[in-house]
Amino acid sequence: MKKYIVDSFESEGHFGPYGGRYAPEMLIPALVALEKAYREAQQDSSFVAEFEKLLATYSGRPTPLYFAENLTRKLGGARIYLKQEGLGQTGSHKINNAIGQALLARRMGKKRLIAETGAGQHGLATATVAARFGFECEIFMGELDMKRQRPNVFWMEQLGAKVTPVLYGTRTLKDAVNESIKNWIENLETTHLLVGSVVSAHPYPTIVRDFQSVIGREIRDQIMEEEGRLPDCLIACVGGGSNSLGMFYPFLEDEGIEMVGVEAAGLGIESGKHSARFQGGKKGIVEGYKSYFLQDDDGQTLTTHSVAAGLDYAGIGPEHAWLHDLGRIEYTHATDQEALEALKLLLKTEGLIPALESAHAVAEAVKRSPGMGSDQIIVINLSGRGDKDIFIVAEVLKDKAWLEFLKAKVKEGYGDQ
Amino acid sequence: MTNKIDRKLAQLKQDNRHGLMAHIVIGYPNLPVSEKIILFLAEAGADLIELQIPFTDPLADGPTILKANLDVLRTGIKVADCFRFAEKMASRLTDIPLLFMTYINIPYNYGLENFCRDSAAAGLTGLIVPDIPPDEKDEPYHDLCLAHNLHPIYILSPSSTQERMKLIGHYASGFVYCTARVGITGARESQIAGLREFMASVRKYVKVPLSLGFGISSREHVESIRELAEISVVGSKVIDIYNSGQSEKESLEKISSFVRGLR
Structure with a gap:
């Protein structure tokens, strides 16, 4: 009998009280x-x-599991691995x-x-x-x-x-x-x-979930090859929740492995401008499924915010809601600012550009790793690469040269010829 | 169990008359005017009226009703206002069954039991909630409706399989709401034939009266479906007509003459 994995065909799509049709x-x-x-x-x-x-x-799987040596040294805690999903076709x-x-x-x-x-x-x-x-x-x-x-x-x-x-x-x-x-x-x-x-x-x-669980299955094989054992902690960002569940699912029954889902705290939980369903959201039934939703006292869904469009969503997958209630997955959050800092850190230490979504997961590792032992292992899912975010990141970082470049492009008649 | 809907259906049958159900979004364009719209609809001969409680994510509604939902929500209307409004209408329109139409998150958030109890107390006689199919057993919606003498109105459409028709037939209470999008405006006989076939298979499995809605815009449409269903439903058309008027007065008169024209 499995403790966390539900036969969701048997249960007609229910994960505990969540999900459904x-x-x-x-x-x-x-x-x-x-x-x-x-x-x-x-x-x-x-x-x-x-x-x-x-x-x-076609897509280039398996995606590499990369030992982030510099980041590990910089944070001074656990050994950090990055699952490079961003290297697949289309970048996520x-x-x-x-x-x-x-x-x-x-x-x-x-x-x-x-x-x-x-x-x-x-x-x-x-x-x-x-x-x-x-x-x-x-x-x-x-x-x-x-x-x-x-x-x-x-x-x-x-x-x-x-x-x-x-x-x-x-x-x-x-x-x-x-x-x-x-x-x-x-x-x-x-x-x-x-x-x-x-x-x-x-x-x-x-x-x-099934199509995405290839992520976690590969990590199992790759970390066994690298380290000869399973990791201590898995971290992924959670919007609707597909990259995280794809990563976590093959490890759910390994109770020793900690799993952390990172929601978008936007401008801060207290600002109300965020997308963290487990911080202020409540149970609801919207868009075909029962789960946690950010909603008002009448059940109207709320406007959400995140610098990462992929996390900017009022609902969260029903299996996440169930694993949350069971306490199997810990859900935490990172602000826009923390995600941007994490992005800059990964750029400078490892030469990698994570998607803004995935940078939320990196931000959690930044908080968590220093308190862990050097014999411990963290795997972060870099669910996407960040090339696509150039306009947003450049704007948030107030990069003058980029702005000048755009202006100059328009001025010189970009696209007119 | 009989309620106002049953009595209305029995009366229609006795009078050999085809019924008309009209739909409004509570608070559109604002509460006082939506009250007037209802009174005009009643005066013009609507037999049943659906009162939609606005919701941010009305999954099964087209652009007109969707926009009305969002516009009303921007005015700050609350579910409690909708209950007060419905109660007031029910006390004025004693002959016309009123049904709440909304999406499941509204009653779920209110508490299903409380929602059913308060709906019945306000004088409503049925609920139309498109996103809670009767076989979704996790929530006791169906039983709670029945326990509070409310008809849970279920929906069938041409995409429904025979299995679904059978299932809805099993749970059907009051009447079944059939939707048929066949582009009936300027309809050809072949489209009517398709509709006839759909309604005939529904009849095979569903033993309660049927309502049919598909963008009715003329008496000819009502005539052509008279033999297929006990009730015609006028949905987004009422809002479209309201919006087409230059003034409140003109809009209300247009609605009135539209509904009269269908009778």
Whole structure:
């Protein structure tokens, strides 16, 4: 009997009291069909083999597990390893799930992929697999996120996807999720909704977790090879929660291993401008699943904030809510400022540019590592690389030269010729 | 269990009359005007009225109702205001069953039991909550509705499989809300035929009366579905008409003549 791992097909998508299928009736047949197709695919060795082959040859897995010697020395505590998910195709872990679901959509005879996206990394991964497999593709993205993640929008469009701005609500990920579900309702016959995180109605949280758990499985093998033992602590950032759950899941039953999920504290928990669901959020049922949500006393979801668009979301995957209540995973938080400091630190010590999302995980290691022994091991999931964040980071760091560069580009008639 | 909805359905049957259910978002465009809209709807002949409690994430609503939800929330309306409003309306419209329509997070946050108890106390007779299917057993929504003499109204659509129709048929209480998006405006006979087929299979599994909503905009539409359902639903059209008026007075008159035109 497993203590933390739930058979979520047996439980009809429930993780303790969380999860479930709180979906409008018109979506239920599609969710049931997806569940059936996925369970069959799981048993089909040719499906699994094709998935693994694409992960290896198209995306570049396994991603390296890198011993961050300089960072380790600098922090003076545990030995720190970085799982370099950012080295995969499209620059983040999102590609793992996108490949898996694209294969599933093809198997179900769908012609069109749609997806929600926050930071744009999931949209980019979806647009990429759509191009690769010949799907028509539409990505829904909050207007605010489109503004702060223009480079990803550019590439999605180049890849042939239509990027549709969501102009209502908070104009971020939550509203993009709503819009993608509405679009799915209108196009169930032809379209697969490629959900990008461990959220939404059953079976999505299970499917996404399974496709992402390749991260944790690889870490197990890689750390055994490097150190001859399992790590003491795993750290990952948590937006919807797919990179963290993908990392943690294969270790859940190893009770000695500490796991830390880092939420976005934005401008600080006390400011109210954050996205930390376990700090001030409460139980709710929104967007098809029961979990913790940032909401007011009436149950209206709240506007969230994070410098990292990928963490800027009012809900959190239901399996996280369950593992939180069980005390299996510790959830902590890092502010925008701490994440930026961590980003600079990793740049200077290791020459690596983490995504702003992943920098939250690094920030936690900065706090935690000095109190640990030099015989202990931390693994941080660097879920994405930070090239995409150049506009945001340069703006926050008030980099004058970058601003001048942009101005000069416009002035000299960039794009006019 | 019988309540005002049952009595209304029985009366429609007795009079051999097709019913009309209208929908409003509570507080749109503001509380006093939404009160007037309801009174105009009642006066013009609406048989049942859905009162939507606004929610930030109305998953199953199209752009018109979504926007109305968000606009109302910006005015700072609270769920408690919606209860007071509904109670006032119920006391004025004793012949017209009123139903709350909202999304599950609102009752869940309020406490399902309290929500059902207070809804019944306010004089409501049914709940339409699209995102709690009857087989989601983790929350006792269905049983709590019944315990408080509220009909939990379930929904079917052309995407529903026979299995789902059977399941909804099992739980159905009061009536079942059928949605059919077939682009009925300028409908061809083939689309009506598709609708006929859908409604016929629903009838096979569902033994309570049916309502049908699909963007009704004329008496011809109502005529064409008279044989398919006991009740026509006018949803976002009321809001669209309200928004098309140049003044409050004109908007209300437009709504009134629209509804009269359907009868």
